[in-house]
Amino acid sequence: MRGYLLGKVAQAFLTLLFVLTFNFILFRVMPGDPAALLLRGTAAYNPQNVAAEKARLGLDKPLPVQFATYMRDTFRLEFGDSFVYQGRSVSEVIGAKMWPTVLLVGTSTIASILLGLLIGIWSGWRRGTWFDYGSLGFTLFAYAMPEFWFGMLVLMAFAGGVGPFPAIFPTGGYETVGAGFTGFRHAIDVLNHMVLPFTVLTVAYLGEYALIMRNSLIDVMADDFVMTARAKGVREEQVLWRHVVPNALLPTWTLTMLSLGFVFGGAITIEYVFSWPGLGWLTVQAIEAKDYAVLQALFLIFSAAVIIANLIADITYMYLDPRVRAA
Amino acid sequence: MRTEPILPGEAPPPAETPPARPPRAVSPRRIVWARRRRAFLRVAKMYRRNAMGMWGLGILLLFIFVAIFAPLLADRSTMDPISPTTGAPFEPPNAHFWFGTDNLGRSVYTMTIYGSRISLTVGLAATIISMVIGALLGIVAGYYGGWLESVLMRLTDWFLVLPWLALAIVLASVLGRSLAIIILVIGITSWPGTARIVRAQVLSVKTRPYVERARALGASDWHLIVHHILPNVGPLIFANTILTVAIAILSESTLAFLGLGDPLSISWGTMLEFAFNAGAATTGKWWWLLPPGLAIVLVVLAFTMCGFALDEILNPKLRER
Numbered sequence: 050m051r052g053y054l055l056g057k058v059a060q061a062f063l064t065l066l067f068v069l070t071f072n073f074i075l076f077r078v079m080p081g082d083p084a085a086l087l088l089r090g091t092a093a094y095n096p097q098n099v100a101a102e103k104a105r106l107g108l109d110k111p112l113p114v115q116f117a118t119y120m121r122d123t124f125r126l127e128f129g130d131s132f133v134y135q136g137r138s139v140s141e142v143i144g145a146k147m148w149p150t151v152l153l154v155g156t157s158t159i160a161s162i163l164l165g166l167l168i169g170i171w172s173g174w175r176r177g178t179w180f181d182y183g184s185l186g187f188t189l190f191a192y193a194m195p196e197f198w199f200g201m202l203v204l205m206a207f208a209g210g211v212g213p214f215p216a217i218f219p220t221g222g223y224e225t226v227g228a229g230f231t232g233f234r235h236a237i238d239v240l241n242h243m244v245l246p247f248t249v250l251t252v253a254y255l256g257e258y259a260l261i262m263r264n265s266l267i268d269v270m271a272d273d274f275v276m277t278a279r280a281k282g283v284r285e286e287q288v289l290w291r292h293v294v295p296n297a298l299l300p301t302w303t304l305t306m307l308s309l310g311f312v313f314g315g316a317i318t319i320e321y322v323f324s325w326p327g328l329g330w331l332t333v334q335a336i337e338a339k340d341y342a343v344l345q346a347l348f349l350i351f352s353a354a355v356i357i358a359n360l361i362a363d364i365t366y367m368y369l370d371p372r373v374r375a376a
Numbered sequence: 377m378r379t380e381p382i383l384p385g386e387a388p389p390p391a392e393t394p395p396a397r398p399p400r401a402v403s404p405r406r407i408v409w410a411r412r413r414r415a416f417l418r419v420a421k422m423y424r425r426n427a428m429g430m431w432g433l434g435i436l437l438l439f440i441f442v443a444i445f446a447p448l449l450a451d452r453s454t455m456d457p458i459s460p461t462t463g464a465p466f467e468p469p470n471a472h473f474w475f476g477t478d479n480l481g482r483s484v485y486t487m488t489i490y491g492s493r494i495s496l497t498v499g500l501a502a503t504i505i506s507m508v509i510g511a512l513l514g515i516v517a518g519y520y521g522g523w524l525e526s527v528l529m530r531l532t533d534w535f536l537v538l539p540w541l542a543l544a545i546v547l548a549s550v551l552g553r554s555l556a557i558i559i560l561v562i563g564i565t566s567w568p569g570t571a572r573i574v575r576a577q578v579l580s581v582k583t584r585p586y587v588e589r590a591r592a593l594g595a596s597d598w599h600l601i602v603h604h605i606l607p608n609v610g611p612l613i614f615a616n617t618i619l620t621v622a623i624a625i626l627s628e629s630t631l632a633f634l635g636l637g638d639p640l641s642i643s644w645g646t647m648l649e650f651a652f653n654a655g656a657a658t659t660g661k662w663w664w665l666l667p668p669g670l671a672i673v674l675v676v677l678a679f680t681m682c683g684f685a686l687d688e689i690l691n692p693k694l695r696e697r
Contacts, residue, residue, distance in 0.1 A: 064534050076550070198673075336545060
């Protein structure tokens with residue numbers, strides 16, 4: 050068990066190292082000079098200052114030295130200065146946007162996993178019923194649908210108000226600007242802004258979890274021990290919740306965690322659609338402004354989040370699966 | 377008469393009995409081709425019985441038809457903002473502009489019809505890149521094994537955990553905005569899944585007795601890969617290709633929506649980007665949002681349905697169920 054754990058941690062660490070190296074190389078081969086980009090549009094823009102800026106950023110040093118500096122800075126969470134928000138560090142810019150994303154993506158992910166698993170259990174257990182076909186059809190449709198398009202339709206219906214739909218929710222943002230709400234009123238205001246993006250993210254991803262759970266459940270239901278349990282006279286609900294579900298959860302859990310990489314993708318477009326001022330929204334701003342310093346750091350953060358999610362999946366798996374625990 | 381059990385994934389023994397009197401001097405190549413033709417017909421027959429697959433294929437053919445015959449279906453000048461054939465801004469659907477017009481008075485119908493060309497091209501081209509990388513890495517890793525396999529699979533795992541959209545965004549914004557770049561970016565971010573599936577299949581194929589026999593007869597690695605491994609992995613690669621096209625089209629629409637697409641070639645994703653930036657969602661211009669979005673959903677759905685159906689027929693692991 051110690052060996053398993055150490056192996057997984059080492060693997061996560063190696064992956065992180067790969068991402069760091071990849072990031073370093075990518076932003077060294079890109080066209081354009083970061084020093085010039087930092088100074089562009091300011092009065093200080095001249096060859097001399099660009100050269101001085103280059104020296105300050107360490108871009109005139111040999112690559113291995115640059116790499117060492119880059120690694121050291123990254124582990125201290127120092128990502129340099131933003132190209133666009135002049136005079137502000139990347140960490141500062143990103144730090145300010147962290148909480149909204151954690152709030153939105155965190156809650157909607159939990160909600161969609163829970164709902165998805167329940168739907169998956171029900172449709173696998175009642176395989177071939179209208180509920181099963183309905184949820185399969187929905188899953189297929191949700192899979193084929195660009196989540197930002199779904200977001201726009203929901204925005205149009207419930208925030209813009211079209212035809213029979215009432216415009217009952219705000220069109221975007223994190224809070225009512227200028228209202229100055231505090232305490233409880235503020236929390237309600239934020240929740241009111243969160244309803245639509247939360248719903249869109251939850252609905253867009255629950256189908257995937259439902260499908261994984263359904264297929265896993267059907268596999269397990271064919272196992273011999275299920276028949277044994279039934280032959281013993283175990284009640285049907287007991288067969289489902291005590292025998293089938295725990296075993297079906299194992300593969301589901303890993304796949305669910307692996308799919309988190311896609312959740313971040315959805316968060317980027319959905320935050321953009323609903324002007325939710327989080328990391329995804331910041332990503333789109335950084336693309337538009339060509340703020341490579343911020344983009345580079347965001348890419349690292351998204352990758353690190355997925356790597357950590359995978360590590361957590363592996364560790365929890367250890368507790369869920371007695372075979373790994375015993376090894 | 378074979379005595380060993382049929383391994384999972386191995387083709388079942390042909391139902392047709394071989395001709396009683398084999399004609400003399402038939403080249404092995406012809407036998408192989410005849411066998412492949414039979415296998416293909418068998419798959420085609422199974423596919424025809426698959427309702428989901430046939431629906432998918434039908435929708436797909438419709439879109440391919442639309443893409444090829446776009447000039448016959450829509451007047452291209454109605455999507456040129458400086459042409460006199462365009463209408464007033466934000467016209468709702470009417471007899472002249474079936475899907476209404478956008479903020480520049482361009483016909484949404486025409487843009488949707490012509491958008492199919494861009495979206496399908498990007499989807500197919502990106503898939504080819506992704507398949508070549510994935511199949512190559514999968515076959516090399518599975519066939520040669522050893523340290524090469526460890527290195528390649530490690531690389532695959534790394535790419536698998538990277539959040540693909542963040543990676544694609546970073547690549548696309550660093551490399552620039554053109555159709556070729558979008559294709560390249562989607563191609564090099566979507567291969568890891570294929571590499572893993574192919575490797576697993578190669579691992580099971582390469583231990584089969586007939587491969588060992590060929591090796592004992594002195595077949596080179598190249599010969600073994602091309603004549604024995606590839607034909608057995610090919611169908612699975614094909615099923616995977618179809619599923620990857622769906623993902624590639626979705627990816628293209630996402631990147632285009634985020635403003636990373638080619639501004640000169642209007643895809644469905646680009647249309648949605650224009651619509652969003654012009655406030656179509658908050659001002660209730662439903663006719664501008666629905667056609668491109670529904671087109672994406674239908675095409676992706678069609679590819680996915682075809683892919684699932686093929687996977688069901690060709691994937692030995694699913695066939696057992």
